[in-house]
Amino acid sequence: MSATPLNAALPASTTRAAGTGRGASALRHLLFLIAFFGLWEWGSRAGWLDRTLFGQPSEIALYLWRGFFVRGDLWLELGYTLAGTFISFLLGSAAAIVLGLAFTQWPPLERALDPYLTVINAMPRFALAPLFLLWFGLGLPSKIAMGTSLSFFIVLANTVAGIRGVPQDFLTLSRSLGATPLQLFWKVTLPSAVPVIFSGLRLGLIFSMLGVVGAEIIAAEHGLGQTLAYLQSNFNMDGVMALLFLLAALGMVVVKGMARLERWLLRWQ
Template identity: 70%
Template sequence: MRIRWTLSVLGHLLFIVFFLGIWEAASRSSLLDPTFFGRPSGILSYLWKGLIVDRTLWNELGYTLLAAAISFLGGSIAAVVTGLLFSVLPRLHRAAEPYLTLLNAMPRIALAPLFLLWFGLGIGSKIAVGASLSFFIVLSATVAGIRGVNSDHLTLSKALGATQRQIFFKVTLPSAIPVVFSGLRLGLVYSLLGVVGAELIAAEHGLGQTLAYLQSTFSMDGVMAILLLLAGLGLGVTTLMNRLERALLVWQ
């Protein structure tokens, strides 16, 4: 198993080195215009300067991560509480479902200018966009997880004399947790996307604001570097959530 994992990592590293080598050679031979595609040496130089030399990217990265974390926590907690409330009060769920569907159908990025008017250019508007994205994703997963509980388990629990409280906390909730975690994983990614999208429109700080500035100045090496950083950030948070899910659901 260890050997297989090592070979897999080496294979990916070789592919990345080969891909970057071809890209660099094509840029230097003018097969690819660096003005539009950048070049790996310039991208690495920008990241080295921003992360190691003057460390300006750490401030922007911290701003984006803080806004994404707050929006994810706020949106997810509100979504899980709302989903649990809907499971206890199904009539409330039926009454609210059309309005929630209507709100969910609205593109939140298009609402970003409205959030900017309400909360300003600071972190508040970015949190609002990110939370609005994560809320509906986690809410849908919570409701789906509760609805997907095996009816045989519920019938057997009632036959054995379990109370509604016991059924909820010992049968319904544990059975719904895997689906809820799937929603949380997506909610975290979408919180990050919402924050970066809002920063692209208007912001004082953040990776999205930096990306918008670099794009406006035609600094393609910087644009590619920020995109690479965002891709690594998305991969990192997804991996973190996967490991957390495996650790918490080890009982399954």
Template identity: 60%
Template sequence: MFNPIFTALNAMPRIALAPLFIIWFGLGLGSKVAVGFSLTFFIVLTSTVAGGRGVNPDHTTLAHTLGASESQIFRKFVLPSAVPVIFNGLRLGLVFALLGVIGAEIFASEHGLGQTLSVLAASFKTDGVFGIIFLLSMIGVGISWGMTSLENRLLRWR
């Protein structure tokens, strides 16, 4: 029922909404969170739906046959098989959130790495621009590694 609405919202270029978020929420943290959330939400939602649909139907049929309730099937079959796919969506979503926040800071910000990157680029200081880009790539790698270690710790049973 909600698929056409979510598809239309997902097709919208959300980074183009950054100026609206800045107008609505100001130059502070609120606009950056809104841009990051708008970029991340559909990635995580799509991964969660795909993980839920990827459950082996034979397992759920067997659970129904053995008398399991819907909540037991969800807790024992659907959720455990969907969690790895959800973590992949979270890992990707966090990197996109970082990109969105930096992009919003480049548009308009009082401080932050995006603003620093914009100032350095405007004054043709390429060494500083490459330094910020390297720092942002290391932050992205750190986020990815952090999510991988969290996934490995929480999903030892896999």
């Protein structure tokens, strides 16, 4: 009788320990950030750090406050960048997954297209930015084209690798139990390949954002990249550093969000 309460208490204690560990880790990160920005602020005020090269944390925070809550112009630029990122990610990922599935089902198709895809993938994508600008203009379509071109090949490679990495024992056992080819694909092959595919999707989303921001820096009407290029040309280092921190925070949110989505989709494992 006494064993049941003891066993029932073990998961709760484990959960409390995990929560305590996460809280301690968050506290350490917070203390590090306070010390880092505090020293940076002190160095800027004391003249040890040149503000024209490094900026000043208090002015960086003030720039973000004004941009979001006083002028409000950063909301528009952020919206353009996020729209280009997610549209290019969806287009590139959908095309890559469909083509990757086709490659694994019809290997002759892969052998026929592989030389051409290899040549296109070897091209430096940012060198193609002027072409995208000529073809699609200064607006959002050229940024979507750049982001799609970066995310497509990453997701494609991971899709093919994930499907082909399914253990043959699973497939053999499923066939011996009478699974049809369609059941084999949907119930064995695709679920087993999801972790590898999601690794490609996480990278694909990051590279979509990098492609969109990079294209905005080269030439654009709106977007964080265009604002970043403008601030740099005017030697506004506080604004430049503010947007760099904003982009870094966006990248972290994107990665964490994709990781949570992956855990939710794989909760059956």
